[in-house]
Amino acid sequence: MIPRRIVPSRFGDTRGWFTESYNKRALTALGIDCDFVQDNHSFSAASGTLRGIHFQAPPHAQAKLVRCVAGAIWDIAVDLRAGSPTYGRWVAAELTAAGGEQLFIPVGFGHGFVTLTQNAEVAYKTSDYYAPESEAGIAWNDPDLAIPWPLGGAKPFLSEKDDTLLRLAEWESPFTYDGHPLVEFN
Template sequence: MSRPTSQQPIALKPRRYGDARGWFAETYSVQFARAAGIDVAFVQDNQSFSSAKGTVRGLHFQRPPHDQAKLVRCLRGSIMDYAVDIRRGSPTYGRFVQARLTAEGGEQLFIPIGFAHGFVTLEPDVEIAYKVSDIYAPDCDGGVRWDDPDIAIDWPLPETGAVLSDKDLSLPGLHEFDSPFDYDGHPLEPLSDL
């Protein structure tokens, strides 16, 4: 079983300091994270590039003992980012929150353990960076189907549809999924405004 967590998804917007040269921002600090309610030690940084608009990645998670919390931000372009509650026994099981993350705005989304993560690119040539709280462990890799009708995400896709990996096309639906994550007594709450 997963260790319990009382974390909720959290939308963040680090402050930018600008002048004639451009801007500077602390994109992560322990102090800023703790002040926002994130008390997680991150151990690895990941980055992805998606060339096509409408690229969907997700809905992914890692099972215990290498379950991961994530802190996601967009380095180039923009995405719609999703966190789906997959905690067994949660009254908000299968529900999600979403946040638009842009390179221009610097927004971030914290996704705690017990939530599946996915995003769709809103334009071509998008780069995403995310911190994770445990190492990548292929034997703990998991996910649920991106277009599961029980989750019912209304993905903002172009007319050409979603660009998907074979792996994401073969993920199980929510009703076929036996969650390794336990409900902690805190149902999913809406994200606060950025």
């Protein structure tokens, strides 16, 4: 599987709108067949808050379905699958509460985001439970990844953990390439 940008339909009227934020049949029709077991929700008060690049290693690797429920974020997925021709490459999408966009991040990809607004909230489903013994990450500012975080030259707000993660070259991937190279979003 590869990351997918998804925009669920919204049905609006004078009251506002309604959407199905998760529909297993619709995702399966897109080639996304995951059993999600946990919902997570984060709040970031400041614009420029950066979280990531995170993942869980096997046997507790996680696929994620990410959406922004307040404000806006710039969300990324980094290919961490050993043997992949797109290893170390990434894709990104702006996710907004106003637009309802989502990003599916399969097992084998690191995930990170930076908030583009104050008071941003992110909700995401995971395909395995949180397992602290399996959590890991890659440095957000690894020059080998060359991710152009939209920070306008400012230093991001980081956790202590995110400020000390390894570079991609210092790490050995436990993920296996599944034959599907990373492709850009439309």
